[in-house]
Amino acid sequence: EPEVTQTPSHQVTQMGQEVILRCVPISNHLYFYWYRQILGQKVEFLVSFYNNEISEKSEIFDDQFSVERPDGSNFTLKIRSTKLEDSAMYFCANRGGNPNEKLFFGSGTQLSVL
Amino acid sequence: AQKITQTQPGMFVQEKEAVTLDCTYDTSDQSYGLFWYKQPSSGEMIFLIYQGSYDEQNATEGRYSLNFQKARKSANLVISASQLGDSAMYFCAMREGRAGGSYIPTFGSGTSLIVHP
Numbered sequence: 328e329p330e331v332t333q334t335p336s337h338q339v340t341q342m343g344q345e346v347i348l349r350c351v352p353i354s355n356h357l358y359f360y361w362y363r364q365i366l367g368q369k370v371e372f373l374v375s376f377y378n379n380e381i382s383e384k385s386e387i388f389d390d391q392f393s394v395e396r397p398d399g400s401n402f403t404l405k406i407r408s409t410k411l412e413d414s415a416m417y418f419c420a421n422r423g424g425n426p427n428e429k430l431f432f433g434s435g436t437q438l439s440v441l
Numbered sequence: 442a443q444k445i446t447q448t449q450p451g452m453f454v455q456e457k458e459a460v461t462l463d464c465t466y467d468t469s470d471q472s473y474g475l476f477w478y479k480q481p482s483s484g485e486m487i488f489l490i491y492q493g494s495y496d497e498q499n500a501t502e503g504r505y506s507l508n509f510q511k512a513r514k515s516a517n518l519v520i521s522a523s524q525l526g527d528s529a530m531y532f533c534a535m536r537e538g539r540a541g542g543s544y545i546p547t548f549g550s551g552t553s554l555i556v557h558p
Contacts, residue, residue: 360545368550369548369551370486371548372546372547416484418486420486426474426538430486430488432478434484435484435485
């Protein structure tokens with residue numbers, strides 16, 4: 328089965344530092360999402376990306392967050408000035424054009440802000 | 442308002458027994474889809490089963506089946522013949538029809554299932 332790849336698997340950073348999380352999606356997929364999961368809690372939607380632009384974002388996705396597709400294929404989620412409460416698992420997910428299709432999740436990046 | 446409600450924070454089941462994990466949802470859309478994902482302790486999200494709102498039959502995938510009761514807005518996951526490897530968090534998710542077709546799946550708070558030998 329095709330895979331979504333996320334790097335790094337773990338990231339430790341100091342509060343106030345910038346972090347960049349990376350995702351290599353499945354090549355023929357059209358819809359891309361970032362979710363986060365604070366330890367043991369629900370999976371929360373951050374942002375969706377379609378046709379090379381953000382299609383929707385949640386209240387969590389404030390000005391400190393940005394998402395880019397720098398080379399037309401891979402994705403990055405950037406957090407400009409990390410806060411303690413940004414500590415979470417961040418998942419990249421994508422799917423094809425059919426809305427009934429499952430999301431393919433990456434294995435996640437565990438971000439720890441100290 | 443919560444779109445997806447999972448009222449069982451934790452469930453226990455004996456190995457080889459069946460277990461039902463509850464999920465209720467709230468939507469005014471006619472077209473929507475319901476998903477179940479498993480998250481073992483290793484953290485990855487594993488797709489289990491999908492049910493579309495227009496599907497007449499309840500979805501089944503191996504030992505997993507979805508008890509879809511549209512009038513009650515419930516989509517419970519049934520795991521038959523539980524195995525020790527089924528111990529994990531289980532998340533119910535729903536995608537609604539959205540303008541622009543983004544169809545963003547939103548997740549419930551999850552149910553932790555522990556299978557006892």
